[in-house]
Amino acid sequence: MTQGIVPPYLLTRISQMEAPEFHDAAGAAHRTLLHDQPRRSARLTFRLDAADHLVAEVDSGPNRTISDAAHSETLPGRTVRTEGGSPVQDVAVDEAYDGLGATFALYHEIYGRDSIDGKGLPLDGTVHYGTLYDNAFWNGERMVFGDGDGQIFGRFTSSVTVIGHELTHGVTQYTAGLAYRDQSGALNESVSDVFGSLVEQYAKQQTAATASWLIGEGLFTPQVKGVALRSMKAPGTAYDDPRLGKDPQPADFAHYVHTTDDEGGVHLNSGIPNRAFYLVAHRIGGYAWEKAGQIWYDTLLSGLKPTTDFAGFAAATIVAAAKRYGDSSAEVAAVRAGWTGVGVTADGAASRG
Amino acid sequence: MAQPAEGDERSFRILVVRSGGVAGITRRWQVEPGDDAEEWRELVRACPWDAEDSDTESRDRFVWRIEVSRSDGQPADPVRSASVPDAQLLGPWRTLVDRVQQCGSHG
Numbered sequence A: 001m002t003q004g005i006v007p008p009y010l011l012t013r014i015s016q017m018e019a020p021e022f023h024d025a026a027g028a029a030h031r032t033l034l035h036d037q038p039r040r041s042a043r044l045t046f047r048l049d050a051a052d053h054l055v056a057e058v059d060s061g062p063n064r065t066i067s068d069a070a071h072s073e074t075l076p077g078r079t080v081r082t083e084g085g086s087p088v089q090d091v092a093v094d095e096a097y098d099g100l101g102a103t104f105a106l107y108h109e110i111y112g113r114d115s116i117d118g119k120g121l122p123l124d125g126t127v128h129y130g131t132l133y134d135n136a137f138w139n140g141e142r143m144v145f146g147d148g149d150g151q152i153f154g155r156f157t158s159s160v161t162v163i164g165h166e167l168t169h170g171v172t173q174y175t176a177g178l179a180y181r182d183q184s185g186a187l188n189e190s191v192s193d194v195f196g197s198l199v200e201q202y203a204k205q206q207t208a209a210t211a212s213w214l215i216g217e218g219l220f221t222p223q224v225k226g227v228a229l230r231s232m233k234a235p236g237t238a239y240d241d242p243r244l245g246k247d248p249q250p251a252d253f254a255h256y257v258h259t260t261d262d263e264g265g266v267h268l269n270s271g272i273p274n275r276a277f278y279l280v281a282h283r284i285g286g287y288a289w290e291k292a293g294q295i296w297y298d299t300l301l302s303g304l305k306p307t308t309d310f311a312g313f314a315a316a317t318i319v320a321a322a323k324r325y326g327d328s329s330a331e332v333a334a335v336r337a338g339w340t341g342v343g344v345t346a347d348g349a350a351s352r353g
Numbered sequence B: 001m002a003q004p005a006e007g008d009e010r011s012f013r014i015l016v017v018r019s020g021g022v023a024g025i026t027r028r029w030q031v032e033p034g035d036d037a038e039e040w041r042e043l044v045r046a047c048p049w050d051a052e053d054s055d056t057e058s059r060d061r062f063v064w065r066i067e068v069s070r071s072d073g074q075p076a077d078p079v080r081s082a083s084v085p086d087a088q089l090l091g092p093w094r095t096l097v098d099r100v101q102q103c104g105s106h107g
């Protein structure tokens, strides 16, 4: 099987092919062409069918644009790499491009989602934002990556989990719309960590048992005593450094952090649902994106209220698991055990479902 | 060394807390002005303390908490406390925060 990026003129040709063996490909090409402007590329697959006919299939592909802020805080910056373009001599640009591609691949190939909005939204990223800027963020429209200060943080594109995390903020914005404060904010953060980790696991083909479950592994410089920003498997253990202190994430609901900073500790309390997801995936076993990830993805699309709290989200994951795998399935049991494992009691009414 | 402070009297301190960010690591900087207190007062007065800033679109951006208090820990008079989204940390806010980060002690 050969995969490639199809330029628009070829899409037009394919969409006009009339031979019956090209019917599917022509239809897909036509749909891709109708989709939006400016022209995006698509994925072309060739295979031989049972009768040895060559079948060409066209499918959606990502539409990436990477820009360079050149250390200013002005967005978007200068365009430096667009979809299908060759690698450039700038590791941050290429990491952002590849990371957005890996994230698109997980959502598209596993969950059938066409980009952030499900309708092929272009994936825009800016690198080299600000001076010694210690952060990466989603501004509602694009992903933005700083280079780090060089003493504590290196560049924020260096871990695909962070790229998947930022893009997932876009997915959440277009689906559950979880409000970014307190428990719903911690869930918003956790969903970004869950799919950020799954992007890496899918790209590396790791099972729940072999994955690191770390977010932002390798972002710290070697001077920092720590392996990553967060550990989903063991929240609170990612770093312990004289300058940064100890990783403050709680691993269970009894240690929920009450604070007014960070929108009510959304980056701290995400440790609780993060570990619940890890426990579910570990108990189910195999590739975490297949079942645990599917349950969480179904939950995002299940019509959650923006202010959903941990108990409500837990209940929704149980309902989602029951819908897909059956009420008395091992998957439902795993989901229940995951939440129990972090001290969260699923909302009664919904979870009986 | 008694300094005529903003509203009333004595020495004061300026605290900057940066929370949020994808790393979720909270950092603090603090200054306790001495001879240069009047310069710092100017920087403090220039900031729009009563503006209500919010940024509901962004995720993982820093949030800055900036507080002026008396050196004995009591609130300043008038009360000077604001939460400023990273996207709005511009002009006088940026000047003040940059100065505190340069001159202040890490906490």
Ligand SMILES: [Zn+2]
Pocket: A165, A169, A189, A192, B022, B059, B060
């Ligand atoms: Zn986030």
